[in-house]
Amino acid sequence: MANPKLLLISGSLRKGSYNRMLLAEAAEAFGPAEISDGSLDLPLYDGDLEEAEGVPDAVKHLAQQIKDADAVIIGAPEYNKGITGVLKNGLDWISRVPGAAFKNKPVVVVSASAGRTGGETAQFMTLSCLTQLQARLVPGTAVLIAGAMNAFDDAGKLKDETSRKLLAERMAALRAEVV
Ligand SMILES: Cc1cc2nc3c(=O)[nH]c(=O)nc-3n(C[C@H](O)[C@H](O)[C@H](O)COP(=O)(O)O)c2cc1C
Numbered sequence: 001m002a003n004p005k006l007l008l009i010s011g012s013l014r015k016g017s018y019n020r021m022l023l024a025e026a027a028e029a030f031g032p033a034e035i036s037d038g039s040l041d042l043p044l045y046d047g048d049l050e051e052a053e054g055v056p057d058a059v060k061h062l063a064q065q066i067k068d069a070d071a072v073i074i075g076a077p078e079y080n081k082g083i084t085g086v087l088k089n090g091l092d093w094i095s096r097v098p099g100a101a102f103k104n105k106p107v108v109v110v111s112a113s114a115g116r117t118g119g120e121t122a123q124f125m126t127l128s129c130l131t132q133l134q135a136r137l138v139p140g141t142a143v144l145i146a147g148a149m150n151a152f153d154d155a156g157k158l159k160d161e162t163s164r165k166l167l168a169e170r171m172a173a174l175r176a177e178v179v
Contacts, residue, residue: 004178006033007069011076011087011126013041018112018148019075021156025164026073026110026143029171038065038072040090050096059093066094066101070178071108072135078113078122083129091129102133106177108170110143112151118144138177140170 008023027035042058043049049056066072077084094101109126111119123144127137143166145151151159158164 001070001179002032004033004070005068006030006035007038007065007072008035009038009040009072009074011040011074011084013086018145018152019077021152022110022112022145023073023075024156025158026167026171029168030175036065038062040086042090042093045089045092055093055097059097062090063094063097063101066105067099069105071106071174074107074109074126076109076111076119076122076126078111078115078119081121083122083125087126088129091133095133100134102130102135104134104136106138106174107135108138108174110167112145112148114148116146118146120144138174140173141166143167143170
């Protein structure tokens with residue numbers, strides 16, 4: 001598969017998100033691919049809403065993007081030593097769509113956060129949720145970008161050579177799963 005379908009999902013909605021920057025770096029390191037973005041700008045999960053109106057179209061669209069993708073990269077920021085509400089909400093909605101979108105899907109989670117641990121706790125929480133969703137988590141050393149506000153240059157590129165190398169290794173492993 002020369003041009004695999006790669007889906008990027010950011011656990012932060014903001015435009016200037018460091019996790020979006022990290023996802024862009026990851027996609028570049030992944031190599032040639034048909035890249036798309038999955039939006040987590042979704043309604044809050046509410047069982048009453050689901051019962052009255054069914055799964056929202058935006059959720060169905062995201063689930064289809066995940067099913068269609070050959071590989072998924074998730075950028076998981078850390079809020080209060082945990083997964084962001086936006087990301088957890090998205091994963092909860094996805095779990096409600098019949099057909100188990102993440103089942104056997106090769107996934108790598110990366111994180112950029114302001115603190116010194118680079119979002120380690122949030123990343124492991126995300127991996128735990130993805131295990132429940134039966135994703136195929138591609139193993140490797142965790143990509144955790146600490147002090148995210150100083151980690152990228154003006155062009156949004158990762159400054160630290162060690163982090164870039166680690167990211168390249170993870171992306172090579174992800175690519176090997178699908179190519
Ligand atoms: C509500 C909230 C809680 C946060 N808690 C943490 C935290 O526990 N650990 C950490 O490293 N950074 C924490 N931060 C800082 C985030 O890492 C920082 O805002 C980062 O830029 C978020 O990712 P983004 O740039 O992709 O939006 C928190 C930020 C917010 C808004």
